[in-house]
Amino acid sequence: MRGTPLILTVDDEEIIHIILDKMIHHLGYCPIHASGVSHALRTIRELRPDVILLDIILPGGNCDEIIEAVRSTPELRNTGIILITHSEDHREIAKHIEAGADDFLLKPFNTTLFKARINNTLALISHRNMSAPRAASAG
Secondary structure, X not given: OOOOOEEEEEOOOHHHHHHHHHHHHHOOOEEEEEOOHHHHHHHHHHXXXXXXXXXXXXXXXXXXXXXXXXXXXXXXXXXEEEEEEOXXXXXXXXXXXXXXXXXXXXXXXXXXXXXXXXXXXXXHHHHHXXXXXXXXXXX
């Protein structure tokens, strides 16, 4: 992980980008954003964000395409993925977590939960990255 975590917001609503940019800056992290699946995939490959805040419903596809692409690419596999959604459909959220997302946040965002989940996901990434070399050498 780089010195200042890079956090990508993938959402088609500009107001969400504005809100999350402010919240991410407030935590001392660097925000970037994408508005659809193809734009997100390009941005992820080029910039390799530490965490992706991923809307479940996107133009040009769905979040599962992004989750699958990240989890199936070795150099991206440890990227944190937090779903963002208006939906309180627990089955839908669980389906995406089972597909590889790490956590979720409901819109509108609660600043306390936002901070906790971002920081927890960054700690999880750090743990994954520290464990990966040992796991590879143990095999």
